[in-house]
Amino acid sequence: MEYYVMVAYGTTENSPMTFCTSPTDNLERKSETVGFVVEHTEAKIVDPTTGQVVPLGATGELMTRGYCVMLGYWDDEAKTQECITKSGWYKTGDLASMDAFSYCRIEGRIKDMIIRGGENVYPAEIEQFLHTHPKVKEAQVVGVVDARMGEEICACIKLIDGEECTAEEIKVYCKQHIAHFKIPRYVLFVTSYPLTVTGKIQKYELRKEAEQQLGLKKDK
Incomplete structure (x- = not known):
């Protein structure tokens, strides 16, 4: 008997699936994408600030x-207008890219995006890279307030049990592999992350904790 692994993506508001891989897709597509857009459904990637469609392969909001998109939030017209355009497009809030065959890669969440000196930095990309470090068990990246750059990158890292590491070691490792503006200015070593009741990491709480630990304050 043969078994096939398929990857699907969607939201409750989309009833609930909008992308899915095929059983015959290769390993790259199954491991790096959420599949192609399903029949009778449209998808596009737009610049979050202008609403214009971005080129294939570029990152923007999905x-x-x-037919799968809900009519609206129950008894909440303001939230409905915020998330669904007049022409019926649902704003997922996810940062993604799409190829010519409509295979979609999820890059992260818009609310998690860091704007450092005018550069858009996607935490998920840095987190995936940090996970390649032999001493790193888990990494979460957040933006913390900075008077000059607007935001700076802070990596909150859990080390593998028994390992020791320094912030400088992490930065040197980054310098060898990623663009300079993506290198974390701050590196904090943690033993746990703030979680929701369902086990999801609360990045806004992690950001607060990081800013407090670093002694950073927003200008009034």
Whole structure:
């Protein structure tokens, strides 16, 4: 008997699936994408600030439209207008890219995006890289307040049990492999992350904790 692994993506507001891989897709597509857009559904990637469609392969906000998109939030017209355009496009809030065959890669969440000196930095990309360090068990990246750059990158890292590491060691490792503006200015070593009741990491709480530990304050 043969078994096939398929990857699907969607939201509750999309009833709930909008992308899915095929059983015959290769390992790269199954491991790096959430599949292609399903039948009778439209998808596009737009610049979050202008709303214009970005080129294939570029990162932007994923939007979907079709029979699967809900009519609206119950008794909440303001939230409905915020998330669904007049022409029926649902704003997922996810940062993604899409190729010519509509295979979609999820890059992270818009609310997690760091804007450092005018450069858009995607935490998920840095987190994935940090996980390649032999001493790193888990990494979470957040933006912390900075008077000059607006935001700076802070990596909150859990080390593998028994390992020791310094912030400088992490930065040197980054310098060898990623663009300079993506290198964390701050590196904190933690033993746990703030979690929701369902076990998801609360990045806004992690950001607060990091800013407090670093002694950073927002300008009034």
